[in-house]
Amino acid sequence: MTVRTLTLDGEPVSAREDETILDLCREHGVPLPTLCHLEGLSAVGACRLCLVEVKGSPRLQPACTLRAEEGMEITTSSDRLRRYRRQLVELLLAERSHVCAVCVANGRCELQEVAAAVGVDHVRYPYRHPVTALDASHPRFVLDQGRCILCTRCVRVCDEIEGAHTWDVAGRGAGARVVSDLASPWGRSDSCTACGKCVQVCPTGALFEQLQPAGGGVKRREFLTFRTRAREQGPWGR
């Protein structure tokens, strides 16, 4: 495997050819906000928070999908990048109904963390509060569409790790929704194994366990660490 050298915010770093710019940021402690990305799942580059500047390229690129190349010069933070990140988080907060005080994820929510990290102290866009559904038909879990940010982590974990592919996205644009099976109630899903992985990876309070109080949700993601380590150490191939 060839090794590449490049610069990250002016610092020279080396990278394996399968490493992404986000991997390098994590390795070198460079802070970069992410929401759709989760170590152990495939990367989709959808939330756009991890966008970085690549010298010589007119377009910003998501660090989570961008492979390290020889000689790249990456900038992870600049005035416009910081402004864009704030705007993106504001758009997310205004998009559905994020009422933190009554949310199970309050205090443990990645959206909250990212908002704080990028410096969102208020939202300038009008809150849209669309009418959204809450699916409590599953015996153990609940889906509140009003808190979903469409990161598709639940879709990917269910497909790539559990192998059930219960979740997918239906609809387009602002009307896009995660759906179980063919948009039938979760409780009637034939494919769901009730493993709960989707609930563990959901960054917000959109997926949670029944009967959890506000602020009471806990995310257990050991299975992802286990899988990542197993991959690296090679008991099984990709």
Next chain:
Amino acid sequence: MNAEGLQELAEREGARRGALRHRVSVCSAAGCLSLGAGRTREALTRAVADAGLGGEVEVHGTGCLGLCHAGPLVQVASRQPDGQVDRCLYERVDAARAARLVRQHLQGGAPLAEGRVPLDDPFFARQHKVVLQGSGDSDPERIESCLAAGAYQALLHALTRLRPADVVAEITASGLRGRGGGGYPAGLKWSTVQKAAGPRKVVICNADEGDPGAFMDRSVLEGDPHRVLEGMAIAGYAVGADQGYVYVRGEHPLALTRLRTALEQAERLQLLGHRILGTGFDFRVDLRIGAGAYVCGEETALLASVEGRRGTPRPRPPYPAVSGLWGLPTLINNVETLANVPTVIRDGGRRFAELGTAGSRGTKVFALAGQIARTGLIEVPMGTPLREIVFDIGGGIPGGKAFKAAQTGGPSGGCIPAQHLDLPVDYESLIQVGSFMGSGGLIVMDESACMVDLAAFYMEFCRDESCGQCVPCRAGTAQMHALLQKLTHLEATEADLAQLEELAGLLQATSLCGLGQGAPNPVISTLRHFRGEYLAHVRERRCPAGVCRPAAPGAEPSAAAARGGAAPGAEAAS
């Protein structure tokens, strides 16, 4: 079938035509069909049979004749005693006119005066047909008719005389650029795919055309499907692919039927499939039908859709040329791009490059729509001034109104105001004035159009067609549309306008694919050329064109606008 067989078929068809006195071509593209061309064709066929002219007159369907607003169109090609062929074009041919046409023109030999379109009109004289050459002459449902017009000769030439690298060199020399919107140099794309390593390679023809008001690709497929298939086969030979797909929008049923027929006929004659034309080249073409999502025209979403997944774009790199369908190197070209290929190979790249401007070679097909006298399909050399397209070819603005602007590039495009009427229409010039070539939709607006309203229309389109995957496009188009709606309801403030511009910058810079990146373009371009109109909406609460008015009382406009997007009814009660 080998080279001789191809020649023989073409000659036989030529001889059959030579024995005819009149060839009556009825436009059977979707536009004329919707105006009753089917009945016209039946009436003509019946009248010809009743008059006992069956042996000397052929009535057949053909591709778009261009003057779509005046359909059904019928062209009569008559062989004169000196061997010359005279052509007459008739407009608005209903059953009654069809009967008169047969009686007077075909039987009596005297062309009708009524409904006759002068062929020396600038509408025809200023056009230059490359892609649409066969449209309006050949019968797209009979391969023999297309063979007589030279179909598959370029493929034969490529397979027998050129090495794949020579084909790529010709395409590069032609300066052909992608007609699907981006204008990426075709030669460069072909050579990238040719050099990319992969166990197999694929050629995809992008026929998803879904911009509002655009019907260029659909018309090419309806009028001359073999030209596109031939272009694909040449591309396959050049890049080393053995499989092709045409990704057609399911909402183009006629194009689909014609393609199916063309595919069957070409396969039967061994012009596609195994050992094409007796050489060692295999190339199979299959159809994939899109369900009508605009975003599936974006190449990576198209790939996902062909693979059977939800059509959502993915970040590039890797580009499809390196890792496309199933990870194989994939050449994706637009219908019109591929339809130019046979001409490039037949005439040579250098000849092809003589037409057009320095950076934009060849011709461009445009679909004229909006407030223009002749809505229809035209093909002009690149660099033709906009004034010529709108006034000489398009016949100007009806009702004595003044030209205000032309919109090109669809939802990712921009508008060209009156002061730029003398602009040569090519890739660079359009970008200079803040518009974009796009795939060829050209919508003309007169003085009664409101540019804010126009921007709101396109933003609504993008909001509804966004795949919903990335935040700036999904949430940003919804916010931008709400702001534009505030403007068109004459409720917006200067702060709203500032926020609109700020969001426009965000979407352009951070969206994942061209849909979100291009969505703000109509806003940016109308602001650039018509900022005064926006300001009148904000400062004077007045719409200069008189289009926008306050929302009806009780409708709670801004709350409704803020909700937008997902209709409450769309939410499943679960």
